[in-house]
Amino acid sequence: MNIFNKKKCHVCKHRFTISKKNIYTITEPSSLFQAFTKPAHQLDAIDCPRCGCQIALNVRLEKVSKVIKMYSAELTQEREQKYKRLRDNYLETCDNDCAGDDTVGIPPCPYYGVVEHDGVPTEGGCQLESERDNEENED
DSSP states (O other), X not given: OOGGGEEEOTTTOXXXXXXXXXXXXXXXXXXXXXXXHSOOOEEEEEEOTTTOOEEEEEEEOOOHHHHHHHHHHHHHHHHXXXXXXXXXXXXXXXXXXXXXXXXXTBOOOTTEEEEEETTEEEEEEEHHHHHHHHHHHHO
Protein backbone atom coordinates (compact mmCIF):
# COMPACT_ATOMS: atom_id res chain seq x y z
CA MET A 1 0.00 0.00 0.00
CA ASN A 2 1.35 3.42 -0.94
CA ILE A 3 1.78 5.83 1.99
CA PHE A 4 0.95 8.78 -0.29
CA ASN A 5 -2.59 7.43 -0.76
CA LYS A 6 -3.27 7.79 2.97
CA LYS A 7 -4.88 10.90 4.43
CA LYS A 8 -5.59 11.90 8.03
CA CYS A 9 -8.77 13.78 8.94
CA HIS A 10 -8.00 17.00 10.81
CA VAL A 11 -11.25 16.78 12.78
CA CYS A 12 -11.56 13.17 13.98
CA LYS A 13 -7.91 12.11 13.33
CA HIS A 14 -9.08 9.04 11.35
CA ARG A 15 -6.52 7.72 8.83
CA PHE A 16 -7.98 6.44 5.57
CA THR A 17 -6.95 5.50 2.06
CA ILE A 18 -7.80 7.87 -0.76
CA SER A 19 -9.46 6.32 -3.78
CA LYS A 20 -9.79 8.14 -7.08
CA LYS A 21 -13.55 7.52 -7.29
CA ASN A 22 -14.13 9.50 -4.05
CA ILE A 23 -12.25 12.62 -5.19
CA TYR A 24 -14.35 15.51 -6.50
CA THR A 25 -13.72 19.13 -7.52
CA ILE A 26 -15.03 22.07 -5.51
CA THR A 27 -15.09 25.77 -6.35
CA GLU A 28 -14.48 28.29 -3.60
CA PRO A 29 -17.02 31.11 -3.46
CA SER A 30 -15.73 34.52 -4.52
CA SER A 31 -17.01 38.07 -4.42
CA LEU A 32 -18.87 39.58 -7.34
CA PHE A 33 -15.84 41.72 -8.26
CA GLN A 34 -13.51 38.69 -8.27
CA ALA A 35 -15.93 36.76 -10.46
CA PHE A 36 -15.22 39.22 -13.28
CA THR A 37 -11.48 39.68 -12.73
CA LYS A 38 -10.12 36.29 -11.66
CA PRO A 39 -10.75 32.68 -12.62
CA ALA A 40 -12.60 30.57 -10.06
CA HIS A 41 -10.42 28.97 -7.37
CA GLN A 42 -10.89 25.21 -7.69
CA LEU A 43 -9.71 22.42 -5.40
CA ASP A 44 -9.78 18.63 -5.36
CA ALA A 45 -11.48 17.36 -2.21
CA ILE A 46 -12.55 14.17 -0.46
CA ASP A 47 -14.92 13.46 2.44
CA CYS A 48 -13.76 11.73 5.60
CA PRO A 49 -15.44 8.29 5.74
CA ARG A 50 -15.88 8.51 9.53
CA CYS A 51 -17.12 12.07 10.27
CA GLY A 52 -17.97 13.28 6.74
CA CYS A 53 -16.03 16.55 6.86
CA GLN A 54 -14.57 17.87 3.63
CA ILE A 55 -10.78 17.66 3.18
CA ALA A 56 -9.05 19.71 0.50
CA LEU A 57 -6.36 17.74 -1.30
CA ASN A 58 -4.76 20.10 -3.79
CA VAL A 59 -5.41 23.27 -5.77
CA ARG A 60 -6.41 22.95 -9.41
CA LEU A 61 -4.50 25.54 -11.40
CA GLU A 62 -5.64 27.16 -14.61
CA LYS A 63 -3.71 26.21 -17.73
CA VAL A 64 -0.73 28.50 -18.13
CA SER A 65 -1.43 29.06 -21.82
CA LYS A 66 -4.72 30.83 -21.00
CA VAL A 67 -3.02 33.17 -18.57
CA ILE A 68 -0.17 33.89 -20.98
CA LYS A 69 -2.58 34.71 -23.81
CA MET A 70 -4.46 37.13 -21.55
CA TYR A 71 -1.39 39.13 -20.56
CA SER A 72 1.09 38.62 -23.40
CA ALA A 73 -0.17 41.49 -25.56
CA GLU A 74 0.05 43.95 -22.65
CA LEU A 75 3.50 42.71 -21.63
CA THR A 76 4.82 42.90 -25.18
CA GLN A 77 3.70 46.52 -25.55
CA GLU A 78 5.16 47.45 -22.15
CA ARG A 79 8.50 45.80 -22.95
CA GLU A 80 8.66 47.44 -26.34
CA GLN A 81 7.97 50.88 -24.86
CA LYS A 82 10.51 50.32 -22.08
CA TYR A 83 13.12 49.18 -24.62
CA LYS A 84 12.53 52.28 -26.80
CA ARG A 85 12.87 54.59 -23.77
CA LEU A 86 16.13 52.91 -22.72
CA ARG A 87 17.46 53.04 -26.28
CA ASP A 88 16.62 56.73 -26.65
CA ASN A 89 18.15 57.57 -23.25
CA TYR A 90 21.32 55.69 -24.20
CA LEU A 91 21.56 57.53 -27.52
CA GLU A 92 21.15 60.90 -25.74
CA THR A 93 24.20 60.18 -23.56
CA CYS A 94 26.25 58.60 -26.37
CA ASP A 95 29.23 60.65 -27.62
CA ASN A 96 29.06 59.00 -31.10
CA ASP A 97 32.57 57.59 -30.78
CA CYS A 98 31.24 54.09 -31.49
CA ALA A 99 34.40 52.55 -32.94
CA GLY A 100 36.47 53.31 -29.85
CA ASP A 101 40.22 53.73 -30.05
CA ASP A 102 42.42 50.67 -29.63
CA THR A 103 45.60 52.77 -29.39
CA VAL A 104 44.50 54.25 -26.04
CA GLY A 105 42.51 51.23 -24.83
CA ILE A 106 38.95 52.45 -25.48
CA PRO A 107 36.88 49.47 -26.63
CA PRO A 108 34.19 49.85 -29.29
CA CYS A 109 30.60 50.38 -28.21
CA PRO A 110 28.67 47.08 -27.85
CA TYR A 111 26.13 48.43 -30.36
CA TYR A 112 28.77 49.23 -32.99
CA GLY A 113 28.61 46.92 -35.99
CA VAL A 114 26.77 46.17 -39.21
CA VAL A 115 23.78 48.46 -39.81
CA GLU A 116 21.26 48.78 -42.62
CA HIS A 117 20.93 52.01 -44.59
CA ASP A 118 18.09 51.88 -47.12
CA GLY A 119 18.11 48.07 -46.96
CA VAL A 120 21.86 47.81 -47.64
CA PRO A 121 24.06 46.36 -44.86
CA THR A 122 26.98 48.67 -44.04
CA GLU A 123 29.90 47.94 -41.71
CA GLY A 124 30.68 50.39 -38.94
CA GLY A 125 27.67 52.17 -37.51
CA CYS A 126 25.48 52.46 -34.45
CA GLN A 127 22.89 49.67 -34.49
CA LEU A 128 20.62 51.50 -32.02
CA GLU A 129 20.64 54.69 -34.07
CA SER A 130 19.98 52.76 -37.28
CA GLU A 131 17.07 50.95 -35.61
CA ARG A 132 15.53 54.23 -34.43
CA ASP A 133 15.96 55.83 -37.87
CA ASN A 134 14.29 52.84 -39.55
CA GLU A 135 11.32 53.10 -37.15
CA GLU A 136 10.96 56.81 -37.89
CA ASN A 137 11.06 56.16 -41.64
CA GLU A 138 8.29 53.51 -41.28
CA ASP A 139 6.00 56.03 -39.58
